[in-house]
Amino acid sequence: MQVSLKTTAKRHKATLNGEIGFAETATLYETAQQIAQNPKETQIDWSNLTAIHYAGVQVLFALRKSLEEQGYKVQFTEPNPQLYQHLHTFGVWDALIQS
Amino acid sequence: MDSLMQLFYDEANEMVEGMEQVLLALESGEPDPETVNALFRYAHSFKGNSAAMGFTHLSKFTHGLESAMEALRKEQRTLTPELATLLLQAVDMIRTLLERTRTEGDVGDPTCEPLLQQINAVINGETPQPVPAPSAPVQTAPAEPPTTQGTPQYRITYQPAPTLSAEHDPLQLLTELQEYGQVIECRFREQIPPLEQLKTDACYGSWELLYETAFEPAIVRALLELAAEGAEVRIEPVNAAPTTETAQPTAAETVAAAPQPSVATLPPTETPAAAAATTTAAVNAAANKGEAQSIRVSTEKIDALMNLVSEIVIAQSMLSSAQNADTDERTRAAITQMERHVRDLHERVMAIRLLPVSYLFNRFPRMVRDTAAKLGKKVNFEVEGEETELDRTLLEALSDPLTHLIRNAIDHGIEPPDERRQNGKPETGTIKLSAYQSEGRIYIEVRDDGRGINTERVREKAIQLGWITENDHPSEETLFEFLFQPGFSTAQQVSDLSGRGVGMDVVKRNVESLGGSISVQSKRGEGTRFLLRVPLTLAIMDGLGLTVADEHYIVPLTAVVEAFQYESLQHTALFDQYEMVNVRGEFIPLVRLRQFVGLPETDHDGLIVVLEQEGEQIALLIDGIAGQQQVVLKSLEENFVRVHGFAGATILGDGRVALILDVSDLIRRGRQSAERYAAVA
Numbered sequence: 001m002q003v004s005l006k007t008t009a010k011r012h013k014a015t016l017n018g019e020i021g022f023a024e025t026a027t028l029y030e031t032a033q034q035i036a037q038n039p040k041e042t043q044i045d046w047s048n049l050t051a052i053h054y055a056g057v058q059v060l061f062a063l064r065k066s067l068e069e070q071g072y073k074v075q076f077t078e079p080n081p082q083l084y085q086h087l088h089t090f091g092v093w094d095a096l097i098q099s
Numbered sequence: 100m101d102s103l104m105q106l107f108y109d110e111a112n113e114m115v116e117g118m119e120q121v122l123l124a125l126e127s128g129e130p131d132p133e134t135v136n137a138l139f140r141y142a143h144s145f146k147g148n149s150a151a152m153g154f155t156h157l158s159k160f161t162h163g164l165e166s167a168m169e170a171l172r173k174e175q176r177t178l179t180p181e182l183a184t185l186l187l188q189a190v191d192m193i194r195t196l197l198e199r200t201r202t203e204g205d206v207g208d209p210t211c212e213p214l215l216q217q218i219n220a221v222i223n224g225e226t227p228q229p230v231p232a233p234s235a236p237v238q239t240a241p242a243e244p245p246t247t248q249g250t251p252q253y254r255i256t257y258q259p260a261p262t263l264s265a266e267h268d269p270l271q272l273l274t275e276l277q278e279y280g281q282v283i284e285c286r287f288r289e290q291i292p293p294l295e296q297l298k299t300d301a302c303y304g305s306w307e308l309l310y311e312t313a314f315e316p317a318i319v320r321a322l323l324e325l326a327a328e329g330a331e332v333r334i335e336p337v338n339a340a341p342t343t344e345t346a347q348p349t350a351a352e353t354v355a356a357a358p359q360p361s362v363a364t365l366p367p368t369e370t371p372a373a374a375a376a377t378t379t380a381a382v383n384a385a386a387n388k389g390e391a392q393s394i395r396v397s398t399e400k401i402d403a404l405m406n407l408v409s410e411i412v413i414a415q416s417m418l419s420s421a422q423n424a425d426t427d428e429r430t431r432a433a434i435t436q437m438e439r440h441v442r443d444l445h446e447r448v449m450a451i452r453l454l455p456v457s458y459l460f461n462r463f464p465r466m467v468r469d470t471a472a473k474l475g476k477k478v479n480f481e482v483e484g485e486e487t488e489l490d491r492t493l494l495e496a497l498s499d500p501l502t503h504l505i506r507n508a509i510d511h512g513i514e515p516p517d518e519r520r521q522n523g524k525p526e527t528g529t530i531k532l533s534a535y536q537s538e539g540r541i542y543i544e545v546r547d548d549g550r551g552i553n554t555e556r557v558r559e560k561a562i563q564l565g566w567i568t569e570n571d572h573p574s575e576e577t578l579f580e581f582l583f584q585p586g587f588s589t590a591q592q593v594s595d596l597s598g599r600g601v602g603m604d605v606v607k608r609n610v611e612s613l614g615g616s617i618s619v620q621s622k623r624g625e626g627t628r629f630l631l632r633v634p635l636t637l638a639i640m641d642g643l644g645l646t647v648a649d650e651h652y653i654v655p656l657t658a659v660v661e662a663f664q665y666e667s668l669q670h671t672a673l674f675d676q677y678e679m680v681n682v683r684g685e686f687i688p689l690v691r692l693r694q695f696v697g698l699p700e701t702d703h704d705g706l707i708v709v710l711e712q713e714g715e716q717i718a719l720l721i722d723g724i725a726g727q728q729q730v731v732l733k734s735l736e737e738n739f740v741r742v743h744g745f746a747g748a749t750i751l752g753d754g755r756v757a758l759i760l761d762v763s764d765l766i767r768r769g770r771q772s773a774e775r776y777a778a779v780a
Binding site for chain 1: 263264265268269270271273274277282285286287289291292293294295296297299300302303304306
């Protein structure tokens with residue numbers, strides 16, 4: 001399972017694993033919707049994620065914006081070095097964490 | 100083959116052809132610095148593109164050639180025949196290496212280096228050593244990758260195509276870009292909405308990059324536009340020399356603790372309006388610069404489109420034939436309108452398939468030059484009507500026939516300089532290749548001012564082969580027909596170019612298989628003219644439906660002159676089965692379609708349809724006319740052997756199959772009948 005969600009009284013924790021291609025974006029989007037419908041502080045753990053399609057990156061951006069509009073924060077854990085380099089080189093990582 | 104590779108080969112072939120054309124122009128004309136520059140640009144672009152595709156041997160050789168040309172340009176050396184020959188050899192070498200990449204990958208050739216040395220020696224005024232021909236394919240160690248020192252920098256604005264898919268991942272495309280150069284700076288403009296407004300397959304965001312690469316901007320553009328249609332890519336060279344300042348980390352990068360110090364990530368911009376304005380400005384600027392006025396589309400896609408249009412034509416024909424007296428006015432009007440739109444659609448799609456014949460004709464100047472040199476002849480090659488357009492399938496199919504005709508013209512037609520001088524002709528012979536459109540067909544002419552066809556020798560050869568007897572004296576036209584028979588050649592010496600008795604029959608067969616015809620005119624001592632007639636397209640034509648009994652046949656509408664009621668009194672039986680019909684005092688050979696297709700004759704009179712091609716006419720006796728319609732040509736030869744008299748088949752509106760009559764074959768039969776009658780009479 002590439003996307004899993006754990007919810008406690010105070011927070012959500014979404015864990016992303018392996019590769020999230022275009023096909024898996026739908027699952028990620030559903031998870032994001034679940035979070036947005038029950039907004040809480042949220043942690044996105046993508047330390048075990050090796051690759052992500054840009055469509056998946058957009059879902060994370062959109063989730064962050066939705067939660068921020070409702071006064072909640074999203075915390076992204078450090079991705080693995082390769083993925084970080086990939087996202088950082090093209091400005092995506094910085095944009096995601098600088099909100 | 101993936102689309103990027105196909106793009107590379109398409110452009111590479113154009114560049115190689117361009118280099119050859121420029122060299123031939125340089126050799127035959129006045130030295131022109133701009134032409135030398137054009138040659139240099141071709142070599143430069145080719146080098147970059149082949150390097151981008153990882154063909155390092157090809158890139159290295161072209162680099163060497165480019166350096167030599169640079170010396171030619173700087174030193175303003177005259178392009179001597181010796182140097183032109185060497186540079187043309189280099190173009191051949193590029194062509195060879197390019198072809199090898201298709202089958203063997205990135206392989207070199209041991210003769211590359213000696214050839215470059217020889218070119219440099221000639222440019223420097225030294226005595227060069229001879230170079231052997233390109234060797235058989237040899238696998239060698241990969242060459243050094245192209246250097247990136249002092250490489251150009253570009254400012255790239257990349258707005259991905261609006262729809263994402265499994266194949267279209269902008270981040271992945273940008274990653275692939277890193278394989279061809281270095282991203283110095285990158286600015287991401289995200290315009291992603293909140294979750295409730297997000298469409299997961301829509302792409303929000305664009306990038307601005309400062310990018311350093313040794314490769315052509317076209318390659319970068321192709322990479323970014325590869326995965327999906329609709330990407331907007333603007334590439335501008337950075338004029339200022341690259342400096343280390345441009346690569347300095349920014350504040351944002353320091354915070355991010357980049358693992359790659361050479362890559363600076365500029366802070367993201369969160370102003371969608373500003374970003375949109377920037378993008379619009381970029382697009383407008385690109386439009387103002389005249390960029391992206393054309394796109395490359397694979398021939399498979401066009402062929403698929405053409406097939407689809409063909410099916411629509413059939414469906415429309417079915418709809419039209421389904422009309423009857425009960426069909427209401429609105430439906431009739433809609434069908435008429437649809438007919439008009441389908442015809443328009445057909446013409447527009449057909450126009451996409453048309454290419455100027457220059458694509459084919461450009462191959463010949465080099466061949467003429469080399470062949471003439473080999474045979475010790477002087478030939479001036481003239482081309483006319485290169486802008487005439489023809490279906491690309493036909494163009495490709497005409498390559499071999501024209502090659503053969505032109506080689507024959509040099510080998511057999513044009514006399515050696517001494518002989519021409521003795522005959523009061525200029526030492527240099529002329530071969531003229533021309534194309535023009537007339538009556539819905541394309542005419543291609545190969546004309547030479549050589550010695551002409553020796554009809555007496557043709558007759559002797561025909562007697563020798565037992566085709567005619569000593570007592571036969573066929574007309575000049577019939578003698579010329581012998582030239583196209585298998586096994587016929589009057590060449591006294593077999594050369595590697597011609598004279599083996601194979602070729603002219605193949606030329607004729609190839610042209611006829613395209614629905615075309617070939618004829619020849621010749622005058623001793625003055626020259627020969629071969630005329631090829633081919634249809635504009637092989638796909639769809641306007642036809643006239645003819646009926647005999649319950650069967651339908653089609654003739655091309657362009658061949659129909661008139662039709663009238665047949666009256667026995669008009670008809671004159673001249674000799675046995677050879678019949679002529681009197682049309683306003685002119686006797687035209689008659690072909691009874693029932694007899695031709697093996698149906699029993701009837702006692703009713705029927706109709707006469709007069710068909711014409713190339714000034715010759717035939718009268719066809721039929722039962723009735725089924726009307727005019729667009730028909731989709733289907734080849735019979737894909738499934739059956741060639742049947743004389745029939746050019747193909749089509750599917751009628753009611754689903755039945757109708758054969759398409761070959762007018763040129765019918766006319767030929769009529770002509771032969773008339774000749775036989777004349778001989779007997």
